[in-house]
Amino acid sequence: MAAAPLFSWPWEFLGSKKFVMYGLFLAKAIYSRYQEESMTDSWSLHIFIICMLRLLMYQLWTSYSNMLFFTRNRLIVKKGVDFKQIDEEWHWDNFIILQAIAAAMVLYISPTFATLPLWNKNGITAALALHLAISEPLFYSIHKCFHGNYLFNNYHSLHHSSPVPQAYTAGHGTFLEHLLLTVVVGVPILGSFLIGHGSLSLIYGYVLVFDLLRCLGHSNVEIIPHQIFDAIPFLRYIIYTPTYHSLHHVEMDTNYCLFMPLFDALGNTLNTKSWDMHKKNSLDSIDMSSAMHAPFVNRSMASLPYYTRIYLIPFLPISFAAMLVMWAKSKPFLISFYNIKDRLHQTWAVPRFGFQYFLPFAAEGINKHIEEAILRANKLGVKVISLAALNKNEALNGGGTLFVDKHPNLKVRVVHGNTLTAAVILNEIPKDVTEVFLTGATSKLGRAIALYLCRKGVRVLMLTLSIERFRNIQKEAPADCQKYLVQVTKYQAARNCKAWIVGKWITPREQNFAPSGAHFHQFVVPPILQFRRDCTYGDLAAMKLPADVQGIGSCEYTMDRGVVHACHAGGVVHSLEGWTHHEVGAIDVDRIDLVWEAAMKHGLKPVSSTIR
Structure with a gap:
């Protein structure tokens, strides 16, 4: 079915290469400067600068909206932005290009507009009068027509x-809609020109304030205190709020105004719930601490698997400074939340960096922050809290046992999720394997994998120098299975073993002891270097969430969309099953198959190509 006339954008075929169009204005300005042409050509530079400022304006508002540690309690629509919305809004800035082209055409047709003072004291009054008398009612009428x-x-x-x-949603529309919006924006500016009150500062000011208010309405974060409207009731008809505009997206036959609810009141289209909902959202906006999530840096980049981007290198000093601040004065934060089968899953973390977990003096402070995260989640009524990354380190807090023992009456279930991690790794191993070589053998995961495999009659070569730790694990195995657990102290012992399970980072030199054709299963972070071309390498334990998951719009580090680490997926399964126990400390080997079957039942899928 063909699209309606003026639905698509003329430069849609350019895709992301449309950014060249911004460069054309800068190139024209540079060329004019080089040729020492008249000052009228400086307008190319002003158009370029305004475009860049507008892009920055929308980026900053989007960053703020996704700063969950600031905005969690201020959110109006309490959902995450998913991949589909991000992709559909990818070219949200088309209207900025359109309005830049329109401005250039006006200047070309009537060059007299190019000769303007820097400031005109009557310009603001003229622009406000024209906005109130023409732009607001014009937008209201057009918007209402578009709901036919x-x-x-x-x-x-x-x-x-x-x-x-x-x-970004403010810019997500069709070519026809934004042609008409360009007229709405242009009336106060051109009108001020025609009556002799135009100025350069008016153009910059009006356009940026217009964008500011558009971003405010679409931000999904209520930031206007209700006390202002209580003190000066008429103000509620002069300026809209994010709550007011969000109601238009829910009940579309109401709240059509541009920025001033006055015209909805005059047109009898004002939603009667607007002020009550605004007051409620305003009152709920007290707690400023909660979460941090990658989208607050750049939503689009966070929706793609991570890789080093050259153009982000200049921002490394800022990132480093932020790291120091977070290290010095940090709070527990929410790293992800999404809805699956009507259950809200939340994963909390502590703003620390990998090396800090290995500093002995930092352990107490890290555990304090993890404890704060658990207590905060408990207070908020969260059902399951997943301990992310190194927060569940056995040496740090016994895999979460420290907190459960200290707070025996917790309602929130504390979950490290490693039972599902073990299940994913074990289900990668072919059924006909009779011998495996295991590094990191006495770790939480290594112990569980070894005990599980020995029960299946698989011989496990456990690399460890500690005879005591080896014997403690061996004693946990059934008496008739203990013979399958074998302690080894050197990599040479695995020269003939083609199934390596890597739980401790190994160097390329140590990989050389594996025979040709060996496969490296792994549960080590970061993953080992794929050094051997005659061997194969498994993925880190991860699972793809079901297709009906809602609100997930960022990738977990280098993983694809909708793919999460198996331990995070373990928290999801724990929540979906409604299990009431804490999953902390040592992995219960008897529950590995149970957790795996539950994950399969709920539609989670392993991502490794070697899953049997």
């Missing part, structure tokens, strides 16, 4: 297809 059957189905439904309003 034909225009909504063929044009405006695209904008309303975004389930979670954000600043």
